[in-house]
Amino acid sequence: MNKTSLSRRALLAAGTAALAAPRLARADTSAPIRIGEINSYSAIPAFTLPYRNGWQLALEHVNAAGGVRGRTLEVISRDDAGKPQDAVRLAGELLESDKVDLLAGGFLSNVGLALSDFSAQKQVIYIAGEPLTDALVWQKGQKFCFRLRPSTYVQAAILVEEAAKLPAKRWVSVAPNYEYGQSAVKWFSELLKARRPDVEFVAAQWPALGHIDAGAVAEALASAKPDAIYNVTFGPDLTNFVRQGNTRGLFEGRSVVSLLTGEPEYLDPLGDETPPGWIVTGYPWASLDTPAHVAFRDAYQKKFNDYPRMGSVVGYSLIQAIAAGLSRAGGMTPDQLAGGFAGAAFETPFGQALFRPLDHQSTLGTFLGKTALRDGKGVMVDWRYVDGAAVMPPDAEVRKLRPGAG
Amino acid sequence: MKPLGPVLAVAGLAKSFGGVAAVREVSFAVARGEMLALIGPNGAGKSTCFNLLSGQIRPDRGAVFLDGEVVTGLSPRAIWRRGVGRTFQITATFASMTVRENVQMALISHHRRVWRFRRPARQYFAAEADVLLDPVGMRDQAGRATGELAYGDLKRLELAIALAHAPRLLLMDEPTAGMAPAERGGLMALARRLAAERAIAVLFTEHDMDVVFGVADRILVLDRGRLIAEGSGAEIRADARVRAVYLGSGATSGGH
Amino acid sequence: MAGTGQILIPLLTGLADAAGLFFVASGLTVIFGVTRVVNFAHGSLTMLGAYCGWSLISRLPPTPLGFALGALATMAILAVIGAGLEIGLLRRVYRAPELFQLLATFGVVLMAQDIVQWLWGVEDLALRRPPWLRAFVTLGGARFPRFDLVVIALFPLVFLLLWLLFTRTRWGRLVRAATEDREMVAALGVDQRLLFTSVFALGAALAGLGGVLMLPDASANLGMDLTTVTDAFVVVVVGGLGSLPGAALASLLIGLLQAFGIMLVPRATLALVFVVMAVVLVLRPNGLLGRPPGRDGGGGEARALVRPAPAVLRRFGLAVLVLAALAPLFLGPYALAVGTEMLIAMLFAASLHFMMGPGGMASFGHAAWFGIGAYASAFAVHLLAAPMPLGLLLAPLAAGATAALFGAFVVRLSGVYLAMLTLAFAQIVWAIAFQWVDLTGGDNGILGVWPARWAAGPRGFYWLALALAVAGTLGLRVILAAPFGHALRGARDSRRRAEAIGLPVTAIQLAAFALSGAQAGLAGGLYAYAKGSVFPTYISLGHSVDALLMVLLGGVATMSGPIVGALAYTGLYDVLLSATSLWRLVLGAAIIVLVLAAPEGIAGGALKLWQRVRPA
Missing domain, CATH: 3.40.50.2300 (Response regulator)
Known part of the structure; x- marks a missing residue:
């Protein structure tokens, strides 16, 4: 250097x-x-x-x-x-x-x-x-x-694999308001609806990146009375959201599907507040043998x-x-x-x-699993590896999506 | 020829702030070449009166005439355009410019050359600026930075600026405030001379009674917004009401 | 039951938000009120508070008492840090030109980022919440965190304590007197230095309190300095600078608005805050409870005389220009790309200097015009398929037109309020660029804005940038020397005098604002083609601060200041970014050293030195 x-x-x-x-x-x-x-x-x-x-x-x-x-x-x-x-x-x-x-x-x-x-x-x-x-x-x-x-597409598609199996019909989403958050929500809802025509997305929260007003977001999501929540926030926003959601009981009796939350970068700060049973993509570094x-x-x-x-x-x-x-x-x-x-x-x-x-x-690919608490720390359990190739759109679709082929 | 009669005429001027009357039904006139002093204890309404005349605030009632033309409620800029110059109690000059540039700026504004973007301002009306600086004795300091002038020099510079558009009326707010007593007479004598030469009507407020009685042709006395006396120095000195509300109050020493 | 919950819970959530805002903003407003320092480092103090609080409270018993002790100890530590900052740095630059202290505090911001990372590491530190911190109350069928109720209760309590401190103690009366009239307090024989130090310590302690109280709901993280400082600025400005009740009122307004706004316009919460600030400033130019500042010093302030450049400097400038024009003959493509960026930075800085120095209108959001220019060029390429000359023409036109429109509101204000209104506007523009993905591509930006074939090579584009940037910069200088420029400067020196000699002050300032915006827009357009892409980062607060740093580093009072500042700052930044991973620490330290060594900026300091060596 x-x-x-x-x-x-x-x-x-x-x-x-x-x-x-x-x-x-x-x-x-x-x-x-x-x-x-x-x-x-x-x-x-x-x-x-x-x-x-x-x-x-x-x-x-x-x-x-x-x-x-x-x-x-x-x-x-x-x-x-x-x-x-x-x-x-x-x-x-x-x-x-x-x-x-x-x-x-x-x-x-x-x-x-x-x-x-x-x-x-x-x-x-x-x-x-x-x-x-x-x-x-x-x-x-x-x-x-x-x-x-x-x-983003692949990550969302991997989550949809599990989300589609849930009985939940009323969904809400929370995602940081920028391109990543927006396309993560777009793909997830499109792919999920394709698999499950009976689901509907009844509310969406779009906190500004790094500026989440977590209490208000949790409240707004709860007031839509959802069966399941799709989360795209990460980092400090996620910590904040999880804490408010835990205290306010937002996650109780609801399924949560959450993008990237199983990665140690985002899971570790949650510590003993890691909500168990979230369906997440991530990296189970301790148990991957x-x-x-x-x-x-x-x-x-x-x-x-x-x-x-x-x-x-x-x-x-x-x-x-x-x-x-x-x-x-x-x-x-x-x-x-x-x-x-x-x-x-x-x-x-x-x-x-x-x-x-x-x-x-x-x-x-990435790992799809559930969150759990072990010794006061968040871990991923029941995980399986999903190969990236397995969830890609068909080749013809990809060719259309990639106009500047090569 | 300009019409005869007063340069400035004020009729029934009134202004109150939040129900408190600051100026009540004031009427007076100033003639060409005349030095008219406006005096009164603090809070008598002198400043409000000045601001009404120069357009800073609008009167509730009454009218202001310049050479018979109504100028009530016009903006300060419009009133300046009609030939009213002004100096301030605390001098207001452009500190980042030279003495000459200050006067040039006034000339540029007067000749409507503000919206010029190419030729340096320095080259505009330099000779005219020196002509204006000469009588106030500032010509030899024309190239100096305004920010480093002595206070008395600033006052004289302000006078030159106020005269740049050949006004018919000059409003001087506490012209000698902040000056050493010895300098005050000189400045006012200068103002008086210039006013006489150019047939400019001068209206000024002043705390220093020596200055007032020394140069004013006529004196107006304001008390609680009302005009209570008007006349020559001798008349005012003799006026019992003035004595009662003003001179007796011990505020005659002037200055701050 | 659910009905009351639907109003009550958001109401309480909003109150808790408001309390959090108030703790941080109260410190900022107190500091500004007394010392007139726009303390950019206030967010860094909050961040330090959160980290210190985390370290202390994690080691104390997990009880309310332990938490309270940890919070008080953190406040004490922050008070010491604040006092140290005041004594070691700010005290030495109070006499520097307006806003120069901002530069010093920004140096602190940069250094604090690296220091905190070094001390606490890179991971977010979330405080482990014992049961009492997780507890909730049930209201109208909904749950609400009990700790947030404590925070809500602390809001009036802290306000009351501060109010008593300021109204019922001798110290407080002196501080209030100093807020209104510094000279008067000096005349009373009070040791002002002690007063200022103690005020800074109090402000820093409040920032620390704000940081600690964030811990149970969030985490200590490295991004919180900038997110909190912008929020705090908004609160302080909406409330009225220096006004404690104003800060309280504004916190309430913004906290509640956010809590309810999230339900109505979930996508626009970021812009919403700045829209509120803009509306308040348009309706009440001094904030809700602020007092009008003494707008006109009557020319009494010491202002350096502006003289035309001496012959030596002109010859030197010409030599540099010739050298710059010949540079492509002996420089490689990368060096030319750096040179191109420097030229654009020069034009950008010169455009800010135009309104900030001679115009007396400092801007915290100058990147808005740069960004609008850049996006105008990008849209020209993508939507109109316009050739580059048209794109480069549209950039200043779009930026100038927007600036003229928006400037009508801005020029009615002055000082920090004016600067903050420009910040509000820039943040709204940024939010649009960042969040309206369908239009702007969001943070992914717009790619493929490459220059026309004749200027595509590094040489060609360098020459183009040189021609336009030099023409733009010199053009601004010519205008400053012309009657319009003098009138602009006059309006800054003494608005009263300017009006009294019939200068249309508002129109002049508006024209200057638009002109400045247009030049920044041209810089943005050039930048878009130079980089081949535009991103919301062009409009970010950081980019606005870059421009401020360049102008202040170079020196506001000298005409060559922005040129020197732009070259020095971009050069320093580029070199440091490549050379060390601790570039923020070094850059921050360099800025602070420069602030202390040359309070008139680099060009100002050089001028002084020159005059000492060769008395004119």
Whole structure:
């Protein structure tokens, strides 16, 4: 990090001819392959710090195993401060000054979309880790962009699997009022109604992100007398909502279906107030005992003296996916790389996944289960892994959703 | 030729605030070149009277005439346009500009050049500004920053600004307030000279009775919003009612 | 039964919200009333209160007494922090130009974010609630948290205590006197410094109380500083700056409005608060219970004389300009992209400086015009398929027209009220961009706003940005030197005098506001094409603060201030963001050092230094 900042400072101050140095890195076959990584480290540290641990661990593993095609991987990491405009500028810096071979990262959907747009413009590969928005691989999907995590659509579709089995007919929703919340509600209600024509959504609450007035929201939801509640809030809003809901008895005698709430990032702060029996998507890090995950969890705990979070899995899998795509590509040109990534299968702590050639979405899935209280902490129980590929819309549908095919 | 008769005529002016009458049925007139002083104890309604004349507030009743034309209820800007200049009890000047620029600003406004966006303001009416600064003795300080002027100089600058649009009436609110006693006579003598030269009617309020009796041609005495006396210095001094409500109150020392 | 519950429960919920708002806002309003400091760090103090409270209460017995002790101890800690902040920082900048203290407090905000993260980690800390905190009462068939009843009860209690403190004690009388007339208090021989320090300590303790009382319902988290400070600002402004009863009344109004508004317009609660603020300010320019500020100093304030740039500076500026124009010949594409951003920042800062410096109208929402310009360009591309020149033309037109419309309300106000009305408007625009996804794409923004082919390369676009930004910035300077600019400055120096020489003050200020908005809009349009995309972050409070920082850092009183400030701030930010994960700590510290070292801003300080070296 420091090395590049120095060159950058020199650049700003003097603007010397050093800038015109030719791109030597790509020709050199023994030099490391450079990955320019951008994320909202200072803006969303609760997710991004475990995420950083995750990719650092994977980087160690990949390089210890000899790297990719005899070359080690190197990550140059940048903080976008939560601003897409900064992410784009940093991407430019990584590309021009640091001569990275591909871009990766992103937490916020807008950062992901901005980086994807940039990658299309500059013809450089971009592997998105976390950004959930469907637009990234569908409406705004493009040749050079691949995405790891299951999208908002997939997450909602996975929840619908269980929600449809509930007897509940009167539903209400609460979601943060922005694109993520709105599309999470839209997909959930569309997919649920398709499966269960008898359900109706009788009320919706749209608190502003980070500004939930939880008591009033809980009251407004209760007054609609629902059978079930669909929740999309997360983070501080979720804690606030759960506490008011618990005290006010909002969840008693009602089914709750909740997006992402089983992820330790969001479940842990709920502590002993975790409402049991919520149907959630998430990550049961303590009870997932597949060999792949146990190896990952042990290595992670050994290195960082902490348990992995969802972000850690994303960071770890991101590097694994990149390594797989690189080794599969015939060369380092953008087109060769794109060809390598499309269809690349890679190992993750959740098992194997691959980037679908159809829409560049990975088939990484998520866990569907229920919340429960164990020793004053929230955990996921009765969970099962749902593969991303299992809940995708039919291919013909996806082609329609992805106009800029490739 | 301008019409003869008073420059300013006030008829039955009245204003109350929340039921309290501040100015009650005041009528008077000022002639060309005349120095008319408006005096009265604190709270007598002098400031309200001034603000009614310069358009800051609207009267409840009564009328104000400028050269026979009704100007009652016009905005301060409209009244200024009709030739009424004004100085303030606490000087009001543009501190981030030079002395000359202050006068230039008044000239720019007078000549309706405010909505000009290109040529530097400095190049507008510079010579005219110096002509105005000359008689008040500020020409040699024209390039100085207004923010660093002595208070007496600020007062003189204000006078030059107020004269920039060749007014027919000059309203001076406590013109010597805050000045050293020694300076007061000089400023008022200057005002008197300029008023006489340019045939400007001057209406001023003043606390310093030496100043009032020294320069005023005529004096109006206001008490609780009502005009209680009018006349020359000698007449006012002799007026028993004035003595009772005002001079006797010990407020004759003036100033603040 | 259910009928009473339907009114009673939202009513109580609203009261609990109102109480929470009041605890934080009361501290802010007290601090402002006495010290005239717009304390951006008040939210950070609240956040510190929540974290300190969490640490203390978690270790105390889980009883009401333990909670109360923890809360009182937190208030004491915060009082010490507040006093330290006042003594160490703010005391040194009271004499600086208006709003300059805001810069210092913003430096504190940045530093506090990294310090809190370092001390407490990144995870949300939710206080474990013992049974008494989870208890509820049943009213009309519905449940209501008992703790929220305690909070509601504390509202009048804290208000009463503060009221008694301010009316019945000598200290309080002195503080109130200082609120009304600082000089008078100084004349009484009271040690003002002690008074200010104690007021700051009290305000910080109240912020701490607000933070602690949030714990049972929410969590201590790293985002709460900015969310609470905007809410607190709204309350303080709606109530009237410096007015304690006003803050109480405004808390009630906003708390209840939110609780009931959520039922009626669940999608618009964010905008609703700012709409209320805008309406209140339009109807009552000094807030509900605020007093009109002394609007006109009569020119008595010390104002630096504005002189045309000396020949040396002109030559220097010309040399820099020539160098900038030749830059593409020897700079790489990335350096040019950074240069382009700096040029746009310069125009943005210059446009804010135009209304803020010479115009005397500070804005907390200048990003609104930037954003409207950017979105206008994006809509031009996507809805009209317009070529870039048209898009770049529409940007300033749309921003300028909106600014003219909205400015009609703004220019009737002054000082902090004016600034807060601009903030309200910017937040409403932001909420539309962020929440009206069908129109704006929400936070995903609008992509694919790439420049025309002839300007698509980094060089081409750099030259385009250089031409437009320099023309815009110099244009503003020319206007400032022209009669209109002098009239604008005159209206700021002394509104009374300006009116007395027949200047149409309101029209002049409105025109300046619109012009400033239009230039910011042009900057936004350029930015949209430079980035190829627009996002709600362009309109965010953070972006408005960026503009303020640039202007204040450079120096409000000097004409070259915004240029220097924009270049210094964007340069510093860019370098730090890449260089260190603790960029907020370093940037905040840098801002504070600059505030202390150069209270006139960088350009102002340089000017002073220059005059000392070579007396003019």
